[in-house]
Amino acid sequence: MRSDVVRTRLGPIECAREGDGLPVLVLHGTPGGVDAAGLMAGFLPRPEFSPILVSRPGYLGTELGARRTVDEQADLLVALLDELGIDRAALLSWSGGGPVGYRIAARHPGRVRALVAFAALSKGFAEPPAPLLDRVLFGTGVGQWLLRTAGALLPRAYVTGALDNEGNLSRDQLRAQANAVLADPAQRAFLLSLIPTTARTGARKAGCDNDFEQFAAFDPHDLGSIAAPTLIVHGDADTDVPPDHGAHAAAAIPGARLRTVEAGTHLCLYAHPEAETVQREVTDFLRTS
Template structure:
């Protein structure tokens, strides 16, 4: 568990934590998520080189929605939190639903961004795909969430298989191999098992998730062409959660952006792909401008 705090910024309350020392990097979680998901995202960032500024975006855990619904609102809240912490500039690391606020932070506060890394990040209009009743109940009902936790505890390999299958378009053979690789690696296995509870749509995350989905559908342009910060876009080619085209669009739109693709990578590719360690090192080097 991380030690979270509450900051009363000029734009309202935000739950946050700072982990590590060194160059500051803001970590923006996906949808659903929270500061706990941000902590898992930042797990590979070296604590002696990077001070990871983790936060719950509005509507998640200890950060109330309070009308801060748009990507611009959330980008400005990041700036307000950095003001509260006395941080002038920072790197930004976003994943999935944290993409719009990360991109807009770089647009609206260009003088405060050292580098931007966007992993499988929403960059244009997005609508949640239709889900069958069983899937919806699994994530949104108390019995479903209890069953997921039970599966993770007593049948972890099946849980990992289910997560990788849901997050990627893999053949049966590819899925079997990926599950075996992840389950044999304690770091990868524990990441997948720990991530599950942060994606539950319980009362502490429901408002944030519903708002995210509504706002993502309304996106017409994030003005990516205005981003001046060095930008690295990371994407798995077999992502079934967010179409890879979001990353390809961002990499083409952001001036000078670099694109790192992970072949057959799922929505969890940066943490579960066979080349995850090398990709993570690339992210660290990019954030530190090495």
């Protein structure tokens, strides 16, 4: 994937656009980057859809600069649409990309055709203390090497660990979901390809650190002003962003639809026995909204 740094009236942002179909602005989580956005958009049919992949401020090729708050980042992304000559776009957000997606829809209603928020933060969120193992795996170069090695040499162990870390599945559910992911080439490839995007070090550190500062102060006061058709997808076993974030947004946004994925972890749109079904629902929603 080739990305470029686009100069907007509110500063530079790393971006890659695929095709000329229905534009979908893809907002990655925390951590992430344009590479993670590319993985998120993988299920959208081309050339019908044209994903606009970005690195949010502080990630990879997008400098953090003064674009720290959720409002500033929302305005920056609308400035990107201006620079690309796009009047209206759909939004697809995941996890830590949720606040920016919601704020774009609230602050710039005329620019949003539809909104899909997957496992998205919708209210203030304090980062919980991370276990030592997580701090090593995601916060050090050695930890990232260990994750990549596990993914390459011990894919079953890696997939099982990823699902277990992102949800509160029973032992039987965990085994069944790991088997389903390993048997599905697309789901398996997604999880293994996601590994490099999970680093909280290097070119992703500034964005990740800033995200958690902003999440703690996030005020979702204007969710009720969102007018765009909204689909919220959330797993009921998500331990990364608890399901009440999805329920809160669905209750606050007029006409929003909540799609709860049973035994769904924070990865369930991409790694779950029903993932393909839910992806079709998302695609149909974007197509018809």
